[in-house]
Each structure stands twice: as structure tokens, then as C-alpha cells.
Amino acid sequence: MTHSMPRRIQTFLEAQAAELDAATNTQLAYARDLQGFSAWLAEKGLNFETTERSHIEGYLIDCEAEGLAKSTRARRLSAIKQIFRFAFEEGWRDDNPAIQIKGPGRAQRLPKTLDIAEVDRLLKAAHTTPKQALRNGCLMELLYATGMRVTELVSLPVSAARGDPRMLLVRGKGGKERLVPLSPPARDALAAYLTSRDAKEEAARARGVPPSKFLFPSHGKLGHLTRHRFFGLIKEFAAAGGVSPAKVTPHTLRHAFATHLLAGGADLRxxxxxxxxxxVATTEIYTHVLDERLKALVLDHHPLAKSAKT
Structure with a gap:
């Protein structure tokens, strides 16, 4: 019996969410990519059950002809591979037409990072914002001290921060947990913010408002500060600190954390x-970032390099 592709996609996404604890953004990306592939199949008079390897390769060729970036095509193929693997495991199909298809690969782009002076200016700007200075300072200190992903940071439970912890338990991608150490400035910022946060929570409780389970609560649907709001905040800190907002995102602080650790002698593992x-191959890109920075340092400051330019 032939089932509609949209229903197949929905079942696959639900399984991803339940079994792998896939992040919401990951599910949305899979949904968009698979819906696009489904529409392409429909235009060709094909369906999920009749799709062959040549059809998937034809779709990828059309994606390239549209001028889609390598990274976009690689992501779309990844989604297609996963749903066909799921279909084979579930018995929807007796074969997996996507299993041997090679992806276009990803163009390696070195992550943008910041030097220590720029990070210092960002931290200072966050600590001196006109509103919510304690919260903002805590957000930035934690981000730079731990290298957390922004979603991990904004969704931290307040229970993780109790008792002046030396380390935070972070729940990452796929529900995997890891411990990250806190620097003294991060611990100080966390303690100061918690005192302020708890006082506000107590006042709210007196008005009948239930307490929040999140370290950075919000009145929005999620119950905590959103990643989009924090994205806007960090741009404000950059502008206030004299750092180009174009080069600053929450992920830039994650890159700075890793690059500065590597420069300081930390090992990749x-x-x-x-x-x-x-x-670890994902982490290795930071060695290239460091190589580029050292190369630029030599070209900009070595006397022989300067004389060669003139």
C-alpha cells in the first residue's frame, strides 16, 4: 500500500524527536529539506516507494543547478539518507536507495573568532548595560568560560547553578550531558546574578506567580530567554564595546573559547x-584557526615581512 510522503516525513520526525531527542531546530531543518524533496518527487510523478538512487542523484543535480551551496546540498542529502535508512529499518522498503550516494562535501570555512581584548570589551559592555546588567554579565561570563552552545546556555535549569558550583552540568545535543568548569569570574557573576534573580522570584511568588525552573527565566512561551533574544543582546554588547557587531554572534564566543584554550596549550581531546x-575531527578546525592567526601575526609584525611588502 502506498502512503503519502508527508505522512512518512511526519512519522520519521516524530521518531527522531522521541528516540534521539533531536533539537527543535534540527527537526525544522529536516522537515524543510524533506518537504522540498517530496515536492520534487511529486513534480516528477514519483513517490517514496518508487524512488531509486538515480532519482535522488537527479534531485541533487537540480539542487546544484539552482546554485545551492555545498553545505545546503550536503544537509539535504543527509536528511534524505536518514529517512531512507529509517524506512528500511521500519520495513517500509526492502532497500535503501540512498545508502551509497556520496555527498558534495562541505567547503571548509574557518570559524570567525575574537581576540582576548575584544572579548574583554564585550564582557565589560555586558556588565555595564543600563538594564539587567547582572543577568547580562552572567550570560556572557558563562558563555566565554564554558564554550556552551547558545541553546544550552539559555535553557540551563536554575538547579544546575545552586551551591556555588565549580562545574556546570550541561545537557547538549542528543540529550548528552557533559561537565564544564567555571572560571572565578564566571562563578562571581553567577553568584551575584542568582541573588538578584531569587529576590525577583520571591517577589513574584508573593503575587502568586509560580517560580521558574530556568536560570534565565522569561515570560515567553519557552519559559526562558530565547536564543534569538540573546543574539540581539550580544549585538548590543558589541556595539557598546566598540567591537564590530558583524563579527559577533553567540557562536563566535564559543569559537573564541576554543581558540584561546588551544593557544594557551590545551589539548584537542x-x-x-x-x-x-x-x-575530534570537528574540533581540529581550531588548529587551522590558530595557524591562520599566527600566520597573520608574522606577516603583520615581522620586520622581514614588512620589508617584503614595501
Missing amino acids: SIQTLLGHAD
């Missing part, structure tokens, strides 16, 4: 653990 990377 330790950085991999702190960042929550499943594969």
Missing part, C-alpha cells in the same frame, strides 16, 4: 570534551 563534539 580536552577541548572536544568541553565543547561536546562527538568527533
